[in-house]
Every structure is written in structure tokens, then in C-alpha cells.
Amino acid sequence: MNRLLTILLVxxxxxxxxxxxxxxxxxxxxxxxxxxxxxxxxxYTGKSRHAIAINGSIPAPTLYFTEGDTAEIYVHNTLKxxxxxIHWHGIILPxxxxxxxxxxxxPIKPGEVHLFEFPIIQNGTYWYHSHTELQExxxxxxxxxxxxxxxx
Numbered sequence: 001m002n003r004l005l006t007i008l009l010v011x012x013x014x015x016x017x018x019x020x021x022x023x024x025x026x027x028x029x030x031x032x033x034x035x036x037x038x039x040x041x042x043x044y045t046g047k048s049r050h051a052i053a054i055n056g057s058i059p060a061p062t063l064y065f066t067e068g069d070t071a072e073i074y075v076h077n078t079l080k081x082x083x084x085x086i087h088w089h090g091i092i093l094p095x096x097x098x099x100x101x102x103x104x105x106x107p108i109k110p111g112e113v114h115l116f117e118f119p120i121i122q123n124g125t126y127w128y129h130s131h132t133e134l135q136e137x138x139x140x141x142x143x144x145x146x147x148x149x150x151x152x
Contacts, residue, residue, distance in 0.1 A: 035086070036078055053140075075108055077111065084135060126144040
């Protein structure tokens with residue numbers, strides 16, 4: 001029964017946050033990241049291959065938050081050609097920031113910067129990755145660490 005109540009409260013919290021997304025009801029801090037998507041080359045087998053890195057690394061940088069924070073993430077598409085995307089896997093957020101191109105979020109064109117801004121209403125370990133072509137398999141993935149808020 002306790003687990004059912006917890007799930008219900010989380011769902012109600014999501015609906016409330018979604019309805020109030022512009023008011024930033026979070027009581028935590030604003031955490032800002034700039035993610036630069038760029039072409040790179042890797043050599044894991046003795047043969048160089050094209051890859052895609054975020055901020056020059058594969059896997060992408062780990063992003064850290066605390067439950068109650070507001071995420072402010074700027075995604076800079078510096079690819080030579082082609083759109084990109086970032087999906088926040090497992091994160092409860094307003095649908096328009098989910099990051100699936102042509103479904104919930106517009107693809108990020110070369111030279112564009114896209115802002116993802118959403119309240120962090122959960123804790124745990126998650127990941128983010130591209131949903132465009134084979135970019136995830138080419139290196140566009142990273143971890144999200146969300147610490148549990150201790151002072152409620």
C-alpha cells in the first residue's frame with residue numbers, strides 16, 4: 001500500500017510540475033551545463049573511425065543534480081553536418097523537453113543551441129543519449145546522477 005501511495009504521489013507531483021513548469025516551483029538551486037556536440041575520431045581497434053563526442057569526451061560528461069534543483073542545459077550542435085538530439089532517459093520532466101526529435105522536441109540543427117530547462121523531481125542514476133540516427137552508438141551518451149534531497 002505504501003508503494004502504491006508513493007507512485008500516486010510521484011504521478012500527481014509530475015502533473016503539478018508539468019502544469020506549473022514556468023513558475024519553477026523547485027526550492028533547490030539552478031544547475032547550468034553547456035554541452036557541445038562535436039565530430040571526433042576514435043581508434044579502439046587499430047583503425048580510426050568517426051565518432052561524436054560531448055565536450056570532447058566519450059562517454060559524455062556526467063551531469064550532477066540534487067532533487068529539487070532546476071536543470072538548465074544548453075546543447076550546442078557544432079557538428080559539421082546533421083541534426084542532433086538529447087533524450088533524458090528515465091527523467092520525469094515536461095514532455096516538450098523529453099528530447100526525442102520530431103516527436104517531443106525539434107531536432108537541433110548545426111550551429112543551433114537548444115535550451116532544456118526542467119525541475120528535478122526525483123533522485124537516482126540515469127543516462128542521457130542521442131535519439132538521432134546512430135549518434136548514441138557513435139559516442140553520444142552520458143550519466144545523470146541525481147542526489148536525494150536531505151533537507152525537506
